[in-house]
Amino acid sequence: MKKRLLFMLLVVVLLAAACMPSPEQMNQDVEKIVQATFQALTAQAVPPTPAVEVVTMGSISGQVTSGISHVGVFQVGTDTFYKLELTNGVEKYQIDNIPAGTYYVLAFTSPGGAAAPFPLAYSQYVVCGLTENCTDHALVPVNVTAGQITTDINIFDNYGLPDRNPYLDKYFGYDQNSGTDVIATFTPAAGQTGSISGTLSYPSEGIPALAVIAFDSGGNSTDYYYVLTQQGNSTYQIDNLPAGNYYVVSYVIGGGLSGGYSQAVPCGLSAECGDHSLIAVPVTGGQVTTGVNPGDWYAPPDIFPGYPLP
Numbered sequence: 001m002k003k004r005l006l007f008m009l010l011v012v013v014l015l016a017a018a019c020m021p022s023p024e025q026m027n028q029d030v031e032k033i034v035q036a037t038f039q040a041l042t043a044q045a046v047p048p049t050p051a052v053e054v055v056t057m058g059s060i061s062g063q064v065t066s067g068i069s070h071v072g073v074f075q076v077g078t079d080t081f082y083k084l085e086l087t088n089g090v091e092k093y094q095i096d097n098i099p100a101g102t103y104y105v106l107a108f109t110s111p112g113g114a115a116a117p118f119p120l121a122y123s124q125y126v127v128c129g130l131t132e133n134c135t136d137h138a139l140v141p142v143n144v145t146a147g148q149i150t151t152d153i154n155i156f157d158n159y160g161l162p163d164r165n166p167y168l169d170k171y172f173g174y175d176q177n178s179g180t181d182v183i184a185t186f187t188p189a190a191g192q193t194g195s196i197s198g199t200l201s202y203p204s205e206g207i208p209a210l211a212v213i214a215f216d217s218g219g220n221s222t223d224y225y226y227v228l229t230q231q232g233n234s235t236y237q238i239d240n241l242p243a244g245n246y247y248v249v250s251y252v253i254g255g256g257l258s259g260g261y262s263q264a265v266p267c268g269l270s271a272e273c274g275d276h277s278l279i280a281v282p283v284t285g286g287q288v289t290t291g292v293n294p295g296d297w298y299a300p301p302d303i304f305p306g307y308p309l310p
Contacts, residue, residue, distance in 0.1 A: 058144040060105060061094035062153035065120065070108040071155065072171045075101055076141055079228065081170060082240070097193065099239055100146040104139045106167050107155040117172060119164040123157040130156060137161055194283040196248060197237035198292040200229065201259070209253045211309055212236045212294065214246040217280040224308060228253065243285045247278040247305070250294040255307040259297040262304075269295065276303050 060073055064086070071093050074081040084095045104121070111117040121139055128134030137159050144150055196214055200207055209231045216223035225246075227238045236250075248261040260278050267273035276299035281292050 056099055056146050057097045058100055058146050059094055059096045059149040060098060060103070060142060060144060060153050061092070061149055061151050062105075062122070062155060063092055064090075064107050064155045065158065066091060067109060068107045068120065068155070069110040070117075070171065071095065072106050072108065072167060073098060073142075074104045074106070074167055074170070075099075076104060077102075079170075079226075080240075081167075083171065094149070097240070098144050100144050102141045102143055104167070105142055105153050105155060106139075106164060106171075108168055108171060111172055117168060118158075118160055119168045120155050121157045121164055122153050122155050125157045125159070126154055139163075193240045193242055194285050195237055195239045195241060195288040196246065196281055196283060196292050197235065197288055197290050198248070198261070198294065200234050200236055200250060201293070201295040201297075203257075203259075203297045207232055207234060209233075210236075210250045211253050211307070212238060212248065212250045213305075213308065214238050214241060214248050214281075215305055217245040217247050217278075226309070237288070241283045243283055245280040245282055248281055248292050248294050249278070249304045251307045251309075253309075257297060258299075258304045258307070259294050260299060260304045261292050261294040262296040262299060264296045264298070265293055269298070276300065278304065 064071065066089075068091075069086050071084040071086065072081055073084075073095055082095055082098060084093060086093060106122070107120045109118045121137070122142065123140055124136035124138050125134045127140060128136065137157055142150055142153055200210060200212070202208060202210075210229045210233070211226055212229060213224050213226040225238055225241055227236055229236055238248075249258050250260075251258045260276070261281065262278050263275035264273040265279075267275065276296055281289055283289055
């Protein structure tokens, strides 16, 4: 009986061994499983999203009458404007690298000589067709869209109306009535400008309207660019700064207290932060220098430049 049981057990073991795969077959099966899993994972993988280049600048183009040597694009509701100087005989123009927004477009003859510079404009008179039936000479707001050229902005209205004189004064940097110089906000070089941005603060409840000014650190206090903020604004950005280094100071509009981006800001503005010297902020063409927070309102008098705006 025992011999019979041993014989049956031996038969079962031999049959089981015959059914098991060989080591080579096991390796092949594992390889198939790994390959199938890899294919399934790669089939479901989502390709990475390509980086998107954000375009914020547009252009304005058109024609001017003969003898025009300057074109100015003035942002509606701000002190921001852009300059373009034309060579003699050129009757077409294009100004690039203009932030998206709404603008008035004017042109001017050159100053100097016996005649004062004269303003021309893109107005309702131009849109109407320049005929004797066209009596409206109001400036036409021109919309600039990022990544596009706004064309056919033809500066043909040569009626020298008084409401155009402030644009002429701003462009050439003087006041015709008083004969004194005024400050032009900037004269950008196409493709070579950058920006500075940051947060605003004030040493009391609420943030008043501020003038945030970037002074050329390599020049003097008359070389500057600025932006005016509204009451309660907690951020700012100054655009179209030529590449270089700048000191940034915020002022209560009209003068008074000033807060600078100084060594005391990265120090933490604590009582131990005694260095209030301004930090030179680098600006690179096509880039925004961020984190420039002019919050040092605690510097001793005369550390920062005086309020320069009229």
